[in-house]
Amino acid sequence: MYTFLYRRLLKWIDPEQIHGLAMLFLKVSGSVAPIHYLMSRVLSPPLESMGIETLGLTFDHPLGVAGGFDKDACCLPGIDALGFSFVEVGTVTPLAQPGNPRKRLFRLYEDEAIINRMGFPNAGMVKIAHNLHAMRYFKKPICISLGKNKATDLSLAYEDYVKVLQALYEYGDFFIINISSPNTPELRKLQTRAYLGDLLHHVQQSLREQAGEDKPKPLLVKIAPDLEDRELDTLIDLSLQHQIGGIVATNTTLSREGLRGANRSEEGGLSGRPLHQRSTEIIRYVYRRTQGQIPIIGVGGIFDGDDVWEKMAAGATLVQAYTGFIYRGPCFVKKAITQLQQRMAAEGVRDIGEIVGSG
Numbered sequence: 001m002y003t004f005l006y007r008r009l010l011k012w013i014d015p016e017q018i019h020g021l022a023m024l025f026l027k028v029s030g031s032v033a034p035i036h037y038l039m040s041r042v043l044s045p046p047l048e049s050m051g052i053e054t055l056g057l058t059f060d061h062p063l064g065v066a067g068g069f070d071k072d073a074c075c076l077p078g079i080d081a082l083g084f085s086f087v088e089v090g091t092v093t094p095l096a097q098p099g100n101p102r103k104r105l106f107r108l109y110e111d112e113a114i115i116n117r118m119g120f121p122n123a124g125m126v127k128i129a130h131n132l133h134a135m136r137y138f139k140k141p142i143c144i145s146l147g148k149n150k151a152t153d154l155s156l157a158y159e160d161y162v163k164v165l166q167a168l169y170e171y172g173d174f175f176i177i178n179i180s181s182p183n184t185p186e187l188r189k190l191q192t193r194a195y196l197g198d199l200l201h202h203v204q205q206s207l208r209e210q211a212g213e214d215k216p217k218p219l220l221v222k223i224a225p226d227l228e229d230r231e232l233d234t235l236i237d238l239s240l241q242h243q244i245g246g247i248v249a250t251n252t253t254l255s256r257e258g259l260r261g262a263n264r265s266e267e268g269g270l271s272g273r274p275l276h277q278r279s280t281e282i283i284r285y286v287y288r289r290t291q292g293q294i295p296i297i298g299v300g301g302i303f304d305g306d307d308v309w310e311k312m313a314a315g316a317t318l319v320q321a322y323t324g325f326i327y328r329g330p331c332f333v334k335k336a337i338t339q340l341q342q343r344m345a346a347e348g349v350r351d352i353g354e355i356v357g358s359g
Helices: 002-008 015-031 033-043 076-081 125-134 154-171 187-191 193-211 229-241 273-290 305-314 323-328 332-347
Strands: 052-054 057-059 063-070 087-092 105-108 113-116 142-146 174-178 219-223 246-249 269-272 296-299 318-321
Touching: 015 033, 015 076, 015 105, 033 076, 063 076, 063 142, 063 332, 076 087, 087 125, 087 174, 113 273, 113 323, 125 154, 142 154, 154 187, 154 193, 174 193, 187 193, 193 219, 193 229, 219 229, 229 273, 246 273, 269 273, 269 323, 273 296, 273 305, 296 305, 305 318, 305 332, 318 323, 323 332
Parallel strands: 063 087, 063 318, 087 142, 142 174, 174 219, 219 246, 246 296, 296 318
Antiparallel strands: 052 057, 105 113, 113 269
């Protein structure tokens, strides 16, 4: 029914308007106890043998919602009711910014993909800190994506990342440095040796200062799928050198290879089914290059349990979805985790940790 409605009715409505309506529904449903309870009962996935210990945290299962969905941390309980095991908030910048001009979000139905050129629209770190404080009772792991304002020069980018980290440190369980979005001018240059080492040094130093005598919370780096092997090697080496807690692979791609959708020529980052193979290749490369030393969060083209399995077999400990959730609807998490359990049973795998790096 959801697929029918999405393709026959919702396709005539601007995607960003639909996203706004979805966020409103989740905000309301998360704040009304009977609705939240009912949604949780209907949509919660099976959890037997699904628990994962990584990043010093416990996850009910490996599937979380990717960054960009709840940019301002306004509907965490509603997302919890959908069954996701963790939530990524943001990307957050020091100052509020509107992002790029609309129209900036495009569906490609034939490809099960989305192109976006949002440009980090968000309410800014002060407002988002207020939102997170109001939801401090939220129990599932919260990841916060750190970004820079569009107007901030690359040479001073580390200051923006540090500001957001300091403002939100108490609310996040782990943090991601977003240096790979294609929608902020020159941002991807931060993945290069010229900028990355200095950036990681400053953010890690700030993490230690915020932690005091406690162990610093994990810091991960989110990378682009369009990197060549030598660029990946540089990024991995610097991440290990600066004791980064993990890598998120991957962000959206600039590639348009093989697309059929009418919106394929739109500028921006491509997500969804066409990204699946490339993101899995990057995960496998990072896992082998690091010899499994650091956790990997796999993102890109996850639509069902087999996709989760493939990402984990390539080396991902956790996975995230956005576009697959948009196309599959509210039952997405329950169906994907049920399929994953069935695959585990068929393969004779008793513990989900056995999947990681197995293929």
